[in-house]
Amino acid sequence: MSSVSLHPPRPQLDVITIKPDVILAVVALGGLLFVPVLRSAGALIFLACGSALVARRLQFHIQLSLKYCYILALPIFCLLSSVWSEYPALTFRFSLQLMATVGIAISIASAVSARVFCQTLFGLYSLAMLASLLFGDVRNDTGAWLGIYGSKNALAGAAATYVIICAAQVLDGSASSRYRLLAGVGLMGGLVLLLLAQSLSALLIVPPSLLILFLLLVLYRLSPLQQVTVMIFAALASIFVMLLVVIFSDALFAMMLETTGKDVTLTGRTELWRIAVDLIAERPFFGRGYQAFWVKGHGAAEVLWHTFGIESRSGFNFHNTYLSNAVEIGLAGVALQIIILYGAAIAAFIWALRTRSAEASLLFVLVMMVVMVSFVEVPIFFQFSLRSVIVICVFVFALRGLSNAR
Numbered sequence: 564m565s566s567v568s569l570h571p572p573r574p575q576l577d578v579i580t581i582k583p584d585v586i587l588a589v590v591a592l593g594g595l596l597f598v599p600v601l602r603s604a605g606a607l608i609f610l611a612c613g614s615a616l617v618a619r620r621l622q623f624h625i626q627l628s629l630k631y632c633y634i635l636a637l638p639i640f641c642l643l644s645s646v647w648s649e650y651p652a653l654t655f656r657f658s659l660q661l662m663a664t665v666g667i668a669i670s671i672a673s674a675v676s677a678r679v680f681c682q683t684l685f686g687l688y689s690l691a692m693l694a695s696l697l698f699g700d701v702r703n704d705t706g707a708w709l710g711i712y713g714s715k716n717a718l719a720g721a722a723a724t725y726v727i728i729c730a731a732q733v734l735d736g737s738a739s740s741r742y743r744l745l746a747g748v749g750l751m752g753g754l755v756l757l758l759l760a761q762s763l764s765a766l767l768i769v770p771p772s773l774l775i776l777f778l779l780l781v782l783y784r785l786s787p788l789q790q791v792t793v794m795i796f797a798a799l800a801s802i803f804v805m806l807l808v809v810i811f812s813d814a815l816f817a818m819m820l821e822t823t824g825k826d827v828t829l830t831g832r833t834e835l836w837r838i839a840v841d842l843i844a845e846r847p848f849f850g851r852g853y854q855a856f857w858v859k860g861h862g863a864a865e866v867l868w869h870t871f872g873i874e875s876r877s878g879f880n881f882h883n884t885y886l887s888n889a890v891e892i893g894l895a896g897v898a899l900q901i902i903i904l905y906g907a908a909i910a911a912f913i914w915a916l917r918t919r920s921a922e923a924s925l926l927f928v929l930v931m932m933v934v935m936v937s938f939v940e941v942p943i944f945f946q947f948s949l950r951s952v953i954v955i956c957v958f959v960f961a962l963r964g965l966s967n968a969r
Contacts, residue, residue: 613667638662641853648852660946672959708759719762731925850893884937910961
């Protein structure tokens with residue numbers, strides 16, 4: 564006997580799932596990216612959304628803090644430096660802000676997937692680059708594009724990062740064709756902004772970053788034994804190149820100066836590095852306290868500002884992450900920073916080889932960009948820094964990915 568249903572089947576409806584954790588993470592990252600425009604409001608957005616993200620699952624995030632205590636060891640050490648800091652109140656405040664930044668970064672990496680994180684970076688950087696094209700400023704003297712950042716170097720650094728993000732999205736075989744086409748358009752726009760910014764250092768960082776990305780794609784197609792062989796060959800080739808650089812350093816240095824138009828001090832960098840080494844020798848292990856050197860009224864900082872013509876007496880450093888941070892938190896603090904930065908790079912590289920995923924490849928290259936820049940600039944390890952958040956998130960993502968792979 565057949566049965567007849569009195570209730571006709573309902574039509575299928577598309578359901579959009581809204582995840583509060585993801586929204587909070589995206590808005591928090593957006594606040595950091597647009598700090599040049601929003602200023603203190605951008606940092607406040609990051610703190611508010613990050614705190615809300617932590618508060619939603621407080622017990623879980625407390626467990627995360629214990630799990631990743633070696634990452635939090637850095638801000639804790641900076642906080643302890645308030646004891647011997649020449650400006651303890653400033654060190655204490657900035658250390659708390661750094662701790663909040665690191666803690667929220669760990670929470671973001673635990674709340675969203677690596678793929679969502681990469682797509683978020685692509686979307687947010689796309690908005691920033693579009694705003695820089697439409698509403699950005701231009702320097703009157705050189706014609707260099709400043710974008711929404713108010714600085715050609717800041718715009719060039721963001722544009723270089725955006726170019727790598729877009730290139731990785733274009734090469735992502737699992738993404739839709741429309742998404743990859745959009746990334747291709749973004750790639751061209753990022754290159755235009757990179758050229759308009761007229762920053763040689765940012766231009767020089769893009770080719771090796773793209774090369775690393777393509778080399779990863781080559782390694783993915785090889786067997787484990789072939790991967791080891793290629794890496795050994797690459798290491799030997801790198802050593803050979805470094806030996807050539809040392810042997811022909813004078814000729815290469817002269818050619819670089821002629822090409823870039825810089826003076827023999829690399830716009831004062833070599834002199835700054837010499838001064839930093841002398842300052843480190845005075846307090847080698849613990850330094851002067853976190854962010855307790857470049858303070859208005861501090862004698863040594865005032866002399867350097869006057870010598871190098873920094874009238875604003877802000878936004879200046881020793882143009883080397885390791886030397887600059889060793890002045891403030893000593894060799895002990897720099898060792899903690901090296902563990903985080905190079906630990907993130909190594910873990911992300913192993914993660915990329917094991918999973919062969921597009922997000923692992925991109926995140927590894929982003930960390931390597933920071934590593935390359937760290938020898939001539941100070942891009943990370945300060946509060947409300949998007950690059951610092953990215954490095955910490957990559958470390959957590961890589962550790963999670965390796966754990967899941969096992």
